[in-house]
Amino acid sequence: MQPYNSELFLTTSEVADLFDVHPSTVKRWSDTEGLEVDKTEGGHRRIYLRNALTFAEERGIETFLAPFAPFESHVWLAVRDAKDHHDFKRARSLAMGWLLRGYPRRVTALFHQLVIRPELPLELVCDRAIQPFMAEIGTAWREGRLRIGEEHMASQAVLEALIRLSPRQALEDPDEERGGSTRPPVAVVGAAEGDQHQIGSMCIRVLLEREGWQVLYPGANTPAEEFAALQRTRRADLICVSVSPPATEAHIRRAFDVLREFYRAGTPYHLVFGGSEIGEIPELAGPSPFQSVEVFRSAVAFIDWVRNHGQEMESEAWAETA
Secondary structure (H helix, E strand, C coil): CCCCCCCCEECHHHHHHHHCCCHHHHHHHHHHCCCCCEECCCCCEEEEHHHHHHHHHHHCCCCCCHHHCCCHHHHHHHHHHHHHHCCCHHHHHHHHHHHHCCCHHHHHHHHHHHHHCCCCCHHHHHHHHHHHHHHHHHHHHHCCCCCHHHHHHHHHHHHHHHHHHCCCCCCCCHHHHCCCCCCCCEEEEEEECCCCCCHHHHHHHHHHHHCCCEEEEEEEEECHHHHHHHHHHHCCCEEEEECCCCCCHHHHHHHHHHHHHHCCCCCCCEEEEECCCCCCCHHHCCCCCCCEEEEECCHHHHHHHHHHHHHHHHHHHHHHHC
């Protein structure tokens, strides 16, 4: 991996985005403040990234690229591909390279940059960047190209990026937050029993929190009985069970059967199973006591469903405490 592309140039708008200023400010700096520029035959300004970063360092301007030295150009291109084309291949390749070279903090910083971008819906980043990256990590581990410690470091790096994004502003008691008369909808989110991975469930947790939900998060390897107990204790409106390999369809069927056994009509809820590699589960179809049973293979599909039904579930939650 070459540390820097010295020939990479940016437009004034791109430099403005990098510096978090208006494009006219960049033009003024190039005219009067010594920001080096080249011009095309048509008279358009082009600024080499190396010159922009030197100018920023001299003026004390912070940029999101600073923590990635000397790979600023790689990160710029990765973020640009993601923003402009929803293409995360370069970002995933960069993250894998850093992981193999022992730089997990750079992996965290890169994914953090992706998940905080307002141009990139978080659910899209989860589906097209985080999930495929973790799938690549799993494949590399099974093929012997990664040690188990490196696989764990990759998971932790992504988790840290997501944890930074979690608003965590809701009080522990959802009734207290709204003065005891109303409350936000509540969800229990975790990974199925036997599933030691929690990247998928963490994505769902953060997505729901950003939608205003109160989330109870028991994490990885959660027995179905614990999902049921948390749901009853906090009168949760939704249970989300994440499943990833090597957890199997049998794990889902068992969770469904246990939750059905523990279901109480006085505390109704919707049940969701999710995972990119989850298969068709005909055993979950047909009559059940739950308000609904849903299976999602992508974060985009899940959050669309939540937004379409969220107002209904929020109204049900508020009615309970009215």
